[in-house]
């Protein structure tokens with residue numbers, strides 16, 4: 053086939069696939085069957101395999117696999133992502149309106165109301181119509197780079213559509229919420245349950261966990277969606293005069309916004325709209341936790357201004373927590389990893405806001421006594437955001453006399469050791485260091501997403517290993533006999549193989565994950581990161597004094613004492629030795645390794661189309677050689693590597709006096725040869 057014919061065929065397939073994705077995800081009106089879509093995708097994939105030079109980062113094939121890993125490097129947001137103040141009732145709302153009016157200098161303000169989607173905020177930057185960078189909100193100033201993962205989400209366009217009634221921007225930052233539909237969440241959890249994986253607690257956690265995968269191929273399989281509510285900034289085109297028009301523009305660029313966003317001539321009708329969203333919330337297939345109210349006029353927004361991180365020109369009506377009535381069937385005791393006996397309510401399952409709730413926390417025995425909770429009681433259960441459901445109160449009028457007051461056990465329900473009670477503390481403890489229930493909890497924590505994140509090894513399977521006597525401490529996870537695992541009922545060769553691969557992979561987790569996974573009292577993810585950054589290895593941590601630890605900015609005396617207390621305990625030292633013995637990485641390679649790599653110290657930006665490889669491939673290789681690859685050009689950029697049709701970034705590099713490299717220079721860099729002009733930076 054002639055090169056031009058080929059290019060035309062490829063372009064044609066891409067246009068059609070993009071259109072289908074738009075109809076499916078944004079319009080919710082698919083015109084092609086799944087089979088047609090797949091056939092076209094396969095045809096495109098075939099052509100690209102035969103002619104790799106035609107692959108571009110924006111090709112629909114690149115959204116499913118073949119992508120560089122997300123590095124989760126930090127990126128500064130050019131404009132901070134703000135948070136919202138809250139109002140809880142009509143009086144709050146009117147007071148907020150009055151204040152906004154005072155700051156605006158006008159007599160009455162026009163508003164827009166729209167739903168507040170409960171997901172994960174992201175900022176997506178499109179340059180010359182193509183997705184250039186995606187970042188999480190983070191703390192609003194700095195977020196994590198998640199471009200490769202966002203590219204893997206089919207519901208998020210990698211190319212803007214040409215708008216009909218608005219201009220095409222040069223650069224535009226789109227802000228919105230990545231979320232999962234309730235129905236898709238249930239489906240995902242069902243699939244997870246079948247494969248023995250870990251279940252997500254709610255759609256929000258499922259969305260956040262899915263977008264933060266190390267492997268974009270996994271993100272690609274998760275049913276994520278995007279709801280857009282704001283333009284962060286734009287260049288090369290004027291901003292419209294109002295927020296409502298921004299929403300129209302965003303829609304024409306190919307994104308989903310709320311079609312029910314409403315304009316209000318004054319605050320009069322706003323409260324009705326807030327209540328209407330509260331009424332609709334259970335009928336929607338996505339979670340919302342409030343109604344957002346924004347001043348429509350963008351110029352007046354700036355006049356009204358900001359207080360710290362909250363705009364004064366917008367607020368959120370926060371819905372009351374969702375409650376339901378159900379029956380308390382039983383109270384179970386869960387032995388925590390530090391030996392605490394935690395009472396847990398077993399409920400008749402009840403649907404609260406689209407999520408089935410069967411358990412609730414009871415905190416401790418004082419709480420049970422204070423609320424006079426008895427087994428068999430009708431109770432009011434509340435679910436709010438991310439927190440574990442709670443029992444608000446007992447409905448005493450419904451008592452029949454058959455309810456049974458609860459007695460906390462005097463012995464550990466797992467190992468039978470008599471419980472220990474500290475005077476004045478509402479807690480009971482099991483002090484047996486080899487208690488199987490504590491061990492199970494320690495293992496659950498070790499394998500959890502927030503620690504070693506061993507895919508496919510969920511708490512139930514881990515418990516089976518403990519019960520079989522195969523795991524007596526976390527290092528035994530790395531000593532499992534995979535042949536024997538494959539023979540377990542419900543597993544088989546394939547599952548055992550996958551599990552083994554996940555376990556092997558976890559050996560090389562960054563050491564903050566291991567430190568967090570050890571379950572040291574008071575050490576969460578943040579503190580684990582601080583320890584890892586300061587000591588670089590478990591060996592150094594074990595040698596550190598309490599003062600050395602307390603010297604780390606951000607770690608206080610109590611926490612330092614707890615950490616030191618852990619490190620001097622003989623069993624813990626033995627556990628660390630045992631982890632080393634089975635080949636778990638206990639040293640942060642990057643500390644010594646980073647400086648030894650040929651491109652370390654260089655900050656590079658790639659732009660334009662490369663002939664020899666895709667941009668993500670180039671990025672990955674550059675990163676492996678130690679370079680920091682970012683999405684935007686600044687004075688700190690060491691060099692911009694420009695392929696064909698490089699646009700704004702190459703211009704910016706010239707303005708700032710940042711060296712421009714061509715593809716030949718890239719080839720040299722990839723061999724580890726640093727051009728003389730950059731050599732100084734590389735040795736920094």
Ligand code: IVH
Pocket residue numbers: 134135136166167168169170172173174189228229281282344363366368
């Ligand atoms: S506007 C004024 N609109 O809520 C700028 N935010 O509490 C603030 N959110 O971080 C954002 N739906 O993640 C806005 N329709 C909506 C929203 C929305 C959900 C989230 C967003 C933001 C948080 C603020």
